[in-house]
Amino acid sequence: MEEVKDYIVDKFGRPKNLFILAMILTIPFLFLVWMSFYDWGFIGLLDELIGNEFYEERGSLLTWAFIFITRLGDGWFIALFTIVLSLYIWRFRKNTRLAVWYFLTVSVGAGGVNQLVKILFRRPRPTHVEHLIVQGGYSFPSGHAMGSIITYGALLFLIIRASKTWLPVLIGSVTLLPLIALIGMSRIYLGVHYPSDVIGGYSLGLAMLSLSIGLYSVSLKDKGYKKGQR
Template sequence: MAKNFLASSFLFLFIYIFIALGVFYKLDWVYNLDKSVISYIQSFITDSRTALIIILTDFAGTISIIILTALTVIFLIYKRMYILSLWFGMTILLGPGIFVYIMKKIVDRDRPGILRLAHVTSQSFPSGHSTAATVFIGLLSIFIILTVHAKWIKILSGVIAFSLITFIMFTRVYLGVHFPTDVLAGFSFGIAVVSLSIALYKLYLDKVKQALFRRNIEDQSPSI
């Protein structure tokens, strides 16, 4: 199964690179896609809807993700799942954290110049909120799907995860702080990160557990 996750990682990384090149070289299809999708999504703007969305979109913001990740890591350490806690924390740090920051500097894309309903100052590509939501929610969802036996829980987990991620992506375009290609790139890269991270966890869990055991450290991280 690790090979399947690796294949998924390469596929979504290819999609991300395809979008990134289109944005970097300002290709026509990027402009046309962004313009049409923004016009459609922002046709739903109302004052009450905007006030609610501004609050909800911050659940995938930097501070919220840091707090949620820290709480998750602390809980896993408490449960003596040391490998799982390190894996989860490092995936969030390297994916939505360091890589997104670097890519924003490289691509250096300005925010949309049209109707903007929230104040932001950093570069636009890729969407940090979309990447963070995809990685954080995606990791939790995939782990639930791979570890529980009840089919309905697997389905429910997948539906909830997809709905939450899609909503966050929608809010970033709705608020005028991102182009659609920003959020699509964030989603694609997020899936690539999740897939690669799961593959590495599956490949190296037993080896790391054995290394810890030789140091008299018993780890309770589950196999997937």
């Protein structure tokens, strides 16, 4: 099993493969960008149809659960989580390179790039439905979707790199992947994002994460790091 894991990590960690994957992952985002120039067209209709399915399920208990889940993707929580984890990697794991990589990946990808794209497109938040939480700013792409997939996706990458068995990878996957999905769903349910905002956030977030992992892999090769020192 360890040999299989090493093979997968080696293949996944090749910079060329990751850069190609990054370009592929931007396709849904670029399609939505194209649709934005046509006032979202049929995407806008799909947004309303899909959104209505979420709104019809609203209830006090479910609302409380989704508000809690969405907080795990809030900017303040992501920032705090990133700082704490980066400090842990630097101080206790003794890996400055990896700590800096994680901090920059989240702060630049989930923070800087997302805000820049929001300002460029200035899509208003949904107005046809009640917002169950107060949320300012623009709508596209979803910062929570993009931030969660970069933050928790990068964490899963760290778990995969550090794990010597499949168990930590399995636990991390069944915990983090549903969390990422639920954070995106919470934004639609709470009425502060269109479904296309969430899809755009996931697409751009995955592309940024893939690009960042590729750059990290390049840095390891350039410095001649051995496998056990990564």
